[in-house]
Amino acid sequence: MLAKANHVLLLSLTITFIFTIAFAFEPSPLQDFCIADSTSSALVNGKVCKDPMLTQANDFFFSGLHLPGNTSNFLGSRVTPVNVAQIPGLNTLGISMVRIDYAPWGLNAPHTHPRATEILTVLEGSLQVGFVTSNPENRLISKVLQKGDVFVFPIGLVHFQRNIGHGNAVALAALSSQNPGVISIANAVFGSNPPIASDILTNAFQVDKNVVERLQTIF
Structure with a gap:
């Protein structure tokens, strides 16, 4: 019985740990602060810390x-x-x-x-x-x-x-x-670079091709 209880506890802790990782969009810092170094060209998920x-x-x-x-x-x-x-x-x-x-x-x-x-x-x-x-x-x-x-x-x-x-x-x-x-919906759809093919947008929005092309010139 004790072994079964320990197994359930371990399973619960494992699930909690997995979900904690899954929902940690930005991990907790490991130091007081990490001032972004705008002069660094290194590519990381965020900004490189300066001294x-x-x-x-x-x-x-x-x-x-x-x-x-x-x-x-x-x-x-x-x-x-x-x-x-x-x-x-x-x-x-x-x-x-x-x-x-x-x-x-x-x-x-x-x-x-x-x-x-x-x-x-x-x-x-x-x-x-x-x-x-x-x-x-x-x-x-x-x-x-x-x-x-x-x-x-x-x-x-x-x-x-x-x-x-x-x-x-x-x-x-x-x-x-x-x-x-920020993803502005109209800008992303009608103002992408290069443009999304007008026939794709015509089909997606069920509008005339001229409408799509006009919107693409605006955005």
Whole structure:
């Protein structure tokens, strides 16, 4: 009986260990910090660490999120990122953030973050937000947010935000990666380099070839 109990315990621990590895998108650091060395050409999964003795406060500092982003574009929104590119000290720490500014009826168009879950807080204005679940349901989960409200977009799922007010809106979002990445759906599909063959997109979207080619010139 004791041997059987030990076997069950060992099996449980093994399964827990496997799942822990599977869900560890960014491993825990093995030192206090690993300041990204922007001068290194070495290719690693992340950034090479610079000599810790050269660490300074500015390696962990960014200034500028109090400044409104320029929303004078066709979407009427602007994302100001604060990831490892802006703060080298974020390297290996598995977190970053963005400020998002929206003009009246401005849109942060459908996109995904392939390496991060996002948690968004509305600082000013009203936002309609939503994400779409994976195949085969493709169910839209959507809600209207007011100042102070918080909403989560699960990792990898297509999501969006739209300002539904007549004034400017501002949101702050944290992401569970030092470099979450962004795949803008329209840009990826119609603006790839080289372009996806128009007949493929015509068939996929069930639209006329002229529509596809026009969209490809826009993006």
